[in-house]
Amino acid sequence: MPKWKQDETEFTVSVNYNENRGYQSSIPKPIIDHLNNPRKITFVIDKKTVKIVPFVETESSFIENTLEHTLKLSSSKRGKR
Numbered sequence: 001m002p003k004w005k006q007d008e009t010e011f012t013v014s015v016n017y018n019e020n021r022g023y024q025s026s027i028p029k030p031i032i033d034h035l036n037n038p039r040k041i042t043f044v045i046d047k048k049t050v051k052i053v054p055f056v057e058t059e060s061s062f063i064e065n066t067l068e069h070t071l072k073l074s075s076s077k078r079g080k081r
Contacts, residue, residue: 004030 011028038054
């Protein structure tokens with residue numbers, strides 16, 4: 001596991017290609033810490049730069065996503081019986 005310098009502001013990581021999952025990379029811990037440990041992140045293309053921002057889930061979208069996930073689990077369990 002890499003150790004990042006205390007005041008580091010640039011992080012270079014490898015990008016790997018997986019035929020089934022697409023492109024993958026690890027996000028350095030200082031970046032995740034700086035974003036306040038988000039569950040999700042969003043990549044935003046802004047003209048010639050790409051920004052990474054934490055995904056902020058509203059209460060209503062959280063409830064909707066939880067309900068959707070529960071319904072998927074429920075229907076997949078019925079299909080296995």
